[in-house]
Amino acid sequence: MKILLLFMISFSHFLYADEETLESDVNDTFYLGGAFVTWNYDESGEVYSPISFEGIFDYELFNPLEISLRLGMGFGDAENEDVSNRTVGVDLYKLLYFKPYLSFEDARLYALFGYADYDISSNTKAQASGVSYGIGADYNLFDVSKLFIEWRTMPDNGAFELSSISIGLTLPY
Numbered sequence: 752m753k754i755l756l757l758f759m760i761s762f763s764h765f766l767y768a769d770e771e772t773l774e775s776d777v778n779d780t781f782y783l784g785g786a787f788v789t790w791n792y793d794e795s796g797e798v799y800s801p802i803s804f805e806g807i808f809d810y811e812l813f814n815p816l817e818i819s820l821r822l823g824m825g826f827g828d829a830e831n832e833d834v835s836n837r838t839v840g841v842d843l844y845k846l847l848y849f850k851p852y853l854s855f856e857d858a859r860l861y862a863l864f865g866y867a868d869y870d871i872s873s874n875t876k877a878q879a880s881g882v883s884y885g886i887g888a889d890y891n892l893f894d895v896s897k898l899f900i901e902w903r904t905m906p907d908n909g910a911f912e913l914s915s916i917s918i919g920l921t922l923p924y
Contacts, residue, residue, distance in 0.1 A: 782809040782897065786919025788823065790841055792871065793912050801825050801841045807921055815853065819863070821846040827872070844869035846883060846903075857891040867905050871913070881906030889921075897921045 784807040792799040805823030812818060825841030848865035867883035885903030892898055898920055905913040 780811045781924040782811075782921040783807065783924045784809075784897075784919055784921030786821075786899075786901075786917040788825075788915050788917040790825070790913060790915045792841075801827055803841050803844070805844075805846075805917070805919075807919065809850070809921060815851055817850040817852070817861075819846075819848040819850045819865075821848075842870040842872055844905075848883070858888065859891075860886075860888050862886055863901065863903060869905060869913070879906040879908035895922065 786805050786807060788803045788805055790799075790801050790803065792801065803823045803825030805821045808820045810818050821844075823841070823844045823846075825844070845868045846865065847867075848863040850861050850863055852859045852861035863883070863885040865883055866881070868878075868880035870878045883903060883905050885901055887899055887901035889897040889899035899918070901915075901917045901919075903915050903917070905915070907913075
């Protein structure tokens with residue numbers, strides 16, 4: 752009973768908050784969006800640049816920390832001049848990041864640190880999971896969306912290095 756009472760008291764500020772305060776509390780914590788991503792994939796001296804699109808869900812735990820979930824699906828790079836005509840593609844990837852940030856008026860600079868899992872189609876099917884990190888910056892557009900650019904590196908599987916640059920947009924939900 753005491754736990755239930757404490758739980759109800761913790762949400763009591765919503766009972767007396769005006770509508771504008773309540774909406775800003777809710778709208779400023781969830782962000783949905785998407786990004787266009789280009790990858791840099793080095794294998795056996797060859798450089799490939801497959802692209803992908805990803806969906807983004809950001810949740811602000813507290814100021815200045817967000818949790819970011821990204822799910823992506825990629826397309827291949829067939830512009831290889833090698834006689835074998837290999838193509839390389841990023842199949843499916845899942846990313847979960849902690850995203851601490853520094854705010855500067857309408858812009859933010861942030862770090863990405865978390866877990867990544869991905870599959871790559873090439874002459875040998877490659878997959879890896881583990882620590883992923885990166886940096887990014889976003890800009891608040893008219894208080895209704897955030898435009899961002901990021902650089903990330905993915906877990907190393909020993910045979911190649913994989914990194915990406917992404918450009919995207921998130922909207923408060």
